[in-house]
Amino acid sequence: MSDFDTLCKQLEAMDPETFTEIFNELSVEVINEMAKITLDGGDALESYLQFILATVAADGKLSEEEFELLKPIFDMITEEDTTYQEGVSIFKNMGLDSPDAYKEIIDTMVDVIGLVSEKTKDDIIMLCLLVCAIDGEVTQKEKEWIAQLALPLTIDVTPMEYIDAFLTKAQVFTLATTDGDQPRMRILGLKLNLDDKIYFGVGTFKDVYKQLKANPKCEILASVGMDFLRWDGKAVFSDDPRFLPMLKAVMPELAQMYFDMGWSFGFFTLEGGSAEVVNVSNQKIKIF
Structure with missing residues (x-):
């Protein structure tokens, strides 16, 4: 089993409270770092949201566990207390149930990854992986999607x-x-x-x-x-x-x-x- 598969298994077995704690901590750090390469906090938050929502779209479905983890994001979008069914509707209305339709965002995400520090790159990948693992399984589609982000991390671009x-x-x-x-x-x-x-x-x-x-x-x-x-x-x-x-x-x-x-x-x-x-x-x- 590869180190990546081992990490996936560890995250799949993690309890929800620890998940949420790590997710929230990394989210704050990533948004702060993105603010350094974007022109304002709103741009940084939008970049962060794109990473998270595109990760959910990797397998074309929004699980209840993913929704609970990301509920603050859906509440932010609607400015209301969102239910799971409402979250699913938002998910579908945004085209996130069709990963291919959302695929172009990967280019933007890879571009962002190429501009941040090594630690922030790792934090972004971990955030995406946490989202994938929250429902207890990182599917093959999700692993392949994460790989598209992880592979460019070995390349330093001026x-x-x-x-x-x-x-x-x-x-x-x-x-x-x-x-x-x-x-x-x-x-x-x-x-x-x-x-x-x-x-x-x-x-x-x-x-x-x-x-x-x-x-x-x-x-x-x-x-x-x-x-x-x-x-x-x-x-x-x-x-x-x-x-x-x-x-x-x-x-x-x-x-x-x-x-x-x-x-x-x-x-x-x-x-x-x-x-x-x-x-x-x-x-x-x-x-x-």
Whole structure:
């Protein structure tokens, strides 16, 4: 039996009072830690609720034991004293009885896990595991769901790696600049990674290059599903000779066209700004 299976068995045998005590203690710690990477307490609480409710949805049903453990959450949602049957109705109305319909939240949860401390990662996994075990059995579906959260814990991701992965998923992104007092936006798709920095390329003959030179303050916006990355700062250009061979490797046709036309690229990164991921519910994860 694996260590994970042994832990599951121990939690399955735990008495309800101990369960509740540990669950409440970890909940407070996790919410406090999430508040450090989100913009306000409401965002932290919403992230916490997503973790908990998505965990309940892992096997597509809300047991009475799970409801009793999570009753304060349901009471918070309804602002009333919720019964089990009312909790089941809320569960179904939120689509939580169909795990696949709620699966996209895993990406957000993994993103959050990638930004917190090792201890908080462990606390989050333990919270989810407690929810799964409260009814006396951690099912195979629940174990597989927990694994989706636990596996990324072995990977350390820097902020630039996080942003780069998001931009890669997005494929294209928007660059916002100013032209005097007029905002300007255009779609970009070229990015290069060099020395743990992300560089963007624009033609030096284009207005966007002139705008960045005149006022380097700019912002990158990208979207993946219902999540949006916002990264602002000042454009700092570099003429590192390594850019050209990198460009030829990732976009050979574009590189050849610029060569044939006698054009050149200006490569810049953003410095001195901030970055965050926001979803349509206005839940925000601060990257830096």
